[in-house]
Amino acid sequence: TYLSYCNLFYSCLLVKNVLKARVAMDYIPKVRPKIRKKRKKEHFYKIIKAKNSNEIYYLGEIWFGKTNNIFPSTWGTCRASITSNDEDDTDKLFLNFDSCVVVITITTQMEFLKGILSVNVFSMDFKLCDENAFVLLYLNKMPLQKFYPKIGSVMKTVFSLIFDISCDYNEIQTIKSSSVIESFNELYKNVNRYHGELSQVDPQHEKLKPTLRRYQRNAVQWMIQREQKPSEDEMLHPLYEEITLKSGVKIYFDKYTGYIDVSKPMTTSLRTGGILADEMGLGKTVEVLACMLSHPHEHLKLRDIKAFKRDTTWPVITKQTRKRELKFDKVEKTPELNVFPKKLKIPEDWVKGSSKKSSLRIALDSWYLSQLNTTPREIEIPKVQCICGSTDETTDCVECVDCSKIQHGKCLGYRSKNGPYICPQCWMIRPPLESGATLIVTPYSLKQQWCDEIIKHVDGAFKVFLYEGVQNRIPVYPTILLQYDLVITTYTVLQNELRLSENGQAVSLRRPRKYSLPGSPITLINWWRLCLDEAQTVETPRCMVSEMARRIHACHRWAVTGTPISKDISDLYGLVDYLHFAPYSDFDTWNNLYYKPYINGRKESMHKFLSKILWRTAKSDVINQINIPQQTIVVHWLDFSDVETFFYEREHNLCSKEFLHRLREMNLDMLLYSLNKSCFKKLIQPLLALRQACCHHQAVKSKYIATRKKVDSMEDLLNALIGKNISENEEYLRIIISSLNGLAGVYLLLQNPI
Numbered sequence: 001t002y003l004s005y006c007n008l009f010y011s012c013l014l015v016k017n018v019l020k021a022r023v024a025m026d027y028i029p030k031v032r033p034k035i036r037k038k039r040k041k042e043h044f045y046k047i048i049k050a051k052n053s054n055e056i057y058y059l060g061e062i063w064f065g066k067t068n069n070i071f072p073s074t075w076g077t078c079r080a081s082i083t084s085n086d087e088d089d090t091d092k093l094f095l096n097f098d099s100c101v102v103v104i105t106i107t108t109q110m111e112f113l114k115g116i117l118s119v120n121v122f123s124m125d126f127k128l129c130d131e132n133a134f135v136l137l138y139l140n141k142m143p144l145q146k147f148y149p150k151i152g153s154v155m156k157t158v159f160s161l162i163f164d165i166s167c168d169y170n171e172i173q174t175i176k177s178s179s180v181i182e183s184f185n186e187l188y189k190n191v192n193r194y195h196g197e198l199s200q201v202d203p204q205h206e207k208l209k210p211t212l213r214r215y216q217r218n219a220v221q222w223m224i225q226r227e228q229k230p231s232e233d234e235m236l237h238p239l240y241e242e243i244t245l246k247s248g249v250k251i252y253f254d255k256y257t258g259y260i261d262v263s264k265p266m267t268t269s270l271r272t273g274g275i276l277a278d279e280m281g282l283g284k285t286v287e288v289l290a291c292m293l294s295h296p297h298e299h300l301k302l303r304d305i306k307a308f309k310r311d312t313t314w315p316v317i318t319k320q321t322r323k324r325e326l327k328f329d330k331v332e333k334t335p336e337l338n339v340f341p342k343k344l345k346i347p348e349d350w351v352k353g354s355s356k357k358s359s360l361r362i363a364l365d366s367w368y369l370s371q372l373n374t375t376p377r378e379i380e381i382p383k384v385q386c387i388c389g390s391t392d393e394t395t396d397c398v399e400c401v402d403c404s405k406i407q408h409g410k411c412l413g414y415r416s417k418n419g420p421y422i423c424p425q426c427w428m429i430r431p432p433l434e435s436g437a438t439l440i441v442t443p444y445s446l447k448q449q450w451c452d453e454i455i456k457h458v459d460g461a462f463k464v465f466l467y468e469g470v471q472n473r474i475p476v477y478p479t480i481l482l483q484y485d486l487v488i489t490t491y492t493v494l495q496n497e498l499r500l501s502e503n504g505q506a507v508s509l510r511r512p513r514k515y516s517l518p519g520s521p522i523t524l525i526n527w528w529r530l531c532l533d534e535a536q537t538v539e540t541p542r543c544m545v546s547e548m549a550r551r552i553h554a555c556h557r558w559a560v561t562g563t564p565i566s567k568d569i570s571d572l573y574g575l576v577d578y579l580h581f582a583p584y585s586d587f588d589t590w591n592n593l594y595y596k597p598y599i600n601g602r603k604e605s606m607h608k609f610l611s612k613i614l615w616r617t618a619k620s621d622v623i624n625q626i627n628i629p630q631q632t633i634v635v636h637w638l639d640f641s642d643v644e645t646f647f648y649e650r651e652h653n654l655c656s657k658e659f660l661h662r663l664r665e666m667n668l669d670m671l672l673y674s675l676n677k678s679c680f681k682k683l684i685q686p687l688l689a690l691r692q693a694c695c696h697h698q699a700v701k702s703k704y705i706a707t708r709k710k711v712d713s714m715e716d717l718l719n720a721l722i723g724k725n726i727s728e729n730e731e732y733l734r735i736i737i738s739s740l741n742g743l744a745g746v747y748l749l750l751q752n753p754i
Contacts, residue, residue, distance in 0.1 A: 045117035047078040047095075050125045050138045056247040057139035060162035064113055065093060065104040066131045072097050080117055082110070095126070102126075104133050115154040137162075142251075142262045152258030163243060165255050167592075183673060184565055187610075188277075188618065190603070194611035199225035205293035207460040208286075215622040216287055219278060222615050223291040227529075227556045230269045237265040239589055256592040267583050273557035274613040275535070275575055280562040282617055282626070285453045288440075288531055288560060292486070293458070297436030297528040297555075315454050315462040318484070321413070321474045386411050387424075387475070387518045402426040412518065413474045424519030427478060432526040432553045435482050439522060439552065442533040444490045450533070451488070462486070469493040470518045478521040489522065491537055494548040497522070523551050530554035532578070535561040539574035549578050564614065567677065569598060569606070581613065643718045651693045651700065655686040662686070 050058075079096045091106040093113070106113060116122060116135070121144060125136040137158065144151070160166040203220035204212055212220065236242065240252040240261070252261045278284050384393055386407040398409045400423040407423060414421055422430070442450055447466070454464060465481060467489040481487055497520040530552055532538060538546040538559075559575045573595070577585045584590050598606040619626065640648060662683055672680065692700040 044079040044081050044096075045114075046120075047080055047117070048120065048123040048140055049075070049078070050123040050136065054123045054138035054140065056245070056249045057142060057251075058246055059137045059139065059158065061127060061134040061136050062108070062158070062161055063132055063134050064108045065106045065133050067102060067104040067128070067133050068131065069100070069102040069104075071095075071102060071126045071128050071133075072099055075099070082106070082114065084110075102133075112154070112157050115150060116158070119151045119154050121151060121155075139251075139260070142260070144260060147259055155253075155258035155260060156255065159243075159253055159255070159258075163253075165241060165243075165253065167255055185618070187565075187569070187607075188616040190607045191610045191614060192616065194608050195222070195615075198222055199228075201294060203290050203294050205290060207293050207458055207462070208290055209457050209459050210286060212286070212290060213283075213622070213625045215278075215617050215625055216283055216290070219276065219287045219615055219617060220290045220294065223274070223276065223287070223558075224295050226274045226613075227272050227291075227295055230271060232268065234266040234268055237267045237583060238593055239583070240265050256588070270581055270612060271557075271579075272555065273530075273559075273579055274615065275559045275561070275564055275579070276615055277561055277564045278615070278617045279619050282619065282622070284560050284562070285450070286457055288558070289454065289457055292438050292529065314460070315458050315464060317451050317454070317464040317466065319466045320468045320476060322472065384408070400426055411475070413477045413480070415477075418477050418479050424475075424517060427519060427521075427524045430524075432524055433478060433482060435525045436528045437481065437484050437487055437525075438529040438531065439487045439489070439525075439527045439554070440531045440533060441489055441491060441494060441549070443537070444492055446533060447488060447490055454486070464488060467493065467522065469496055470520075471496060475518040476521050478524045481521055481525060487522070487527075491545050495544045498544050498548045523548075523553070526553040526555065528554070529556045529558065531558040531560055533560050535559035535575060535578070536563055536566060536571070538578045539566065539571045541574050541577045546574065546578060550580070564616075570595060572610070576613070579613070584609070641714065643714055643721065646721060647717060648693055651690060655690040659683075659686040 075097045077098060081094045081096070083092050083094070084090075085092065091110055093104040093106050095102040095104065116137075121140055123138045123140045125138075127134040127136055156166070198218060198221040201221060201224050203217050203224065236252070239254045239256060241255060242264075243251050243253055245251065249262075250264075252263075252265055254260075276284055276287065278287070384390070384397060384406045388408060388411045390408070393406070396409045397406050398414060398421040399406050401420045402422060403426055405423045405425075409415070409421070412424070440450060451464065451466070454462065463484045464486045465484040465488070467476065467481070467487055469489075469492075532549060538549050540546060557579045559579060561575075564575060565571050573587065573590050576590060577587075579585070584593070594606045594609055597603075662685075666675075666679075666683065675683070689700045
C-alpha cells in the first residue's frame, strides 16, 4: 500500500511539472530565423584592349568621370564593374587591372556607359588628364560582326559626342496629322515651285486628234523628260554620311540606325516614271496617249516574231478569246486498277480458331496481308501535262523546247507562227521578253472607257489588246502580246493571277501534279511603259494588287491618279514603292529622310523630292485654258406642303439638338479642314439627315416616326404623323390622370390620417 501511494505521488508530481513546463513554453517568444537577403552578384564587363591593328579605326575620346588614382602604364586584362551609392547619390566605376584597381566617379549617363561596356564592338584604352578620366574608343572589328538596336543606340550617342552627327528632328515629338500641318492644295503649290525646265519635245503628235492645251503640253513634256535615260553615275546612299578618321580611313555612318560600314554604300539616281496627278476632268487619259505616241520604243528588235501589217488607218481593239469546250480525238481509255475488290471472300485454307472474329474481319485481314506481299506498282508520270488536266495525246500536242514537257497547243493558245513552243513554267525562269508596248491597268468599270477614248482621240494604225486573264478565257501565248501597241487589263485580273505568277510549287504534294498552271503572260514581258490608272488602289503596299503590280517588269512606271493623297502624306509611300524609286522605296529610308522630318515641320526635303516624281495641275490654276462656259444658276423656290412642313420642323428640332450636343465636344477655334475625316463626318451627320429630309421623307431614318410600315406617299406620312401624335397625346393624358389621382390620394391622406 505504501508503494502504491508513492507511485501515485510521483506520478502527480511529474504531471504537475509537465503542465508547468507547457505553461512556461506558451510564454516563450518564438524567434523566427532571419532571412538573409541575397546579395546581388556584382556584374563584370570584360574590357577589350586596343591593339596596333585597331589604330586605323580610332574614333576619339570620351570623358566619363573623375578619379584620384593613376592608370597603369601597361596592362593586359581589365574587368569593369559599376556600383551605385544611394546615400550620396553617386555612381562608381571600378576598373580591375592586372596590378591595381582604379575607382572613377562617373559623370556621364549610366545607361550609355553600360552600353559601351556591354556591346563588345569597341576596343579601349584609358587616359588621365588632371583628375579627368577619358576612354579612347576604337572599332574592334570591321565590318561589324553583329548589329542590333542596342548597338545602334550606343553608336548614335558615340558619334553625336565625338563627331557631332545626329538626326535633324526630334523623334520624341508627337506625330500630328499631316492635314493639320499643311493642306493638300498648299502642298501641291509648294511642290510645283521646285519644277525645273521642261523637255522641248513637241507633244502634239500627228496621230493625236485633239489639240493639246498649254497645261496638257507641259504635262506631256514633263512625262517625256521623266522617261529620258537617267544618269548611271553612282552616288552615296542618302542615309549615310562619310567620315574620315584621324588615320585617314573613311567609314560610312547611318545616323538614323547607327550602322557603320567600311565599304561605300552606293545608289543610282531615280529611275524613270512618276506620278501624273492632274485634277479630275483635265484630260489625264489624253496626256497618257500623247506620251505614248510622242515617245515610243524606237530601237527594239523583235526576234522570231512576225509583226502585224499596219494596213489599217484606225485603232483596232482585239479581245481575248473565250474558252470553249475543246474536242480532242477519241482514244482508248486506260484500264483502271482495281485496288479494292467489290466482294471479299474467306480463303479456302483458313482454319477456324478459338478467337471470336466475324467472317468480314477475317476476310479483311487476309486481303490486307495479301496486299503487303505484293510489290507496289510504280506511279507512271503522264506524258501529257496540260493545264486542262487531260492526259490524252492528240494531234495538237506540242513539246517544250526546254524541258520536253508535252501539252495541248489549243489549251495554251499556241500557234506554230508564234515560234518555238515554251511551257509556262520554263517562261518563268527565262529572262523577260522585251516589248515596245504599253500596259495599262485600270479598274474594271473604266476598261471600256479607255477603249472609247482611244478610238476617239487616236488617228491611224494603233493595235490594242484587252487582256482578261485565264479564267473562262483561252490563255494568251506571251509572244502574241509583243505584236500590240497597247495592252489593257484590270486590277481584278492582277489579283487573280498573283498565284499564277509564283515560280515553283507552293504546296508540296504527295504525287506529282498531273497538270501545270497556265502562268501569267503579263509578268513574262518587260513592258516599255506601265501605267496604273486610279493608282490609289496600290497605296497599301501589302495588298495583293500592290504585290502583283511590283512583279510586272517595265522600263517606265507611271501612276495616274487624281487623288494621290487620300488621308495624309503617308499615302504617297505606296506609290513610291510601286514605282521602284530605290532607295526611297525602302520604308525606313522613306520614313527617316522625308516623312518624319515633314511631320515635324521640315517640309523642304519632301517638297524637293515630290517635285522630281509628281506633276499636279489643278482646275483653279488653269481656269483660263479649259474654256469652261459661264455658269448660269437658276433657282426655283419650292414650298413644303403642310405635312412636309410639320415633318421637317420636327426633324429640325431633333437634328439641331444633336448637332449642338456634338459641337460641345469640339474646339470651336479649329478650322473645318483641320479636322480629320472621322471627326468631320461625325459632326455633320445630323445636318446630313436634315438635308435628306428636305429631299424626301423616306431618305432619312427618322427618330420622330418609328413605324414598321412603309411610308412612301404623303398620305402614308400624314397617317404616320397622326398616329404618332395620337399615341403621344394618349401618353400625356395618362400622365395627367396619374398625377391627378396622386394628388387626390395625398389630399385624402391629409384629411383622414391613419
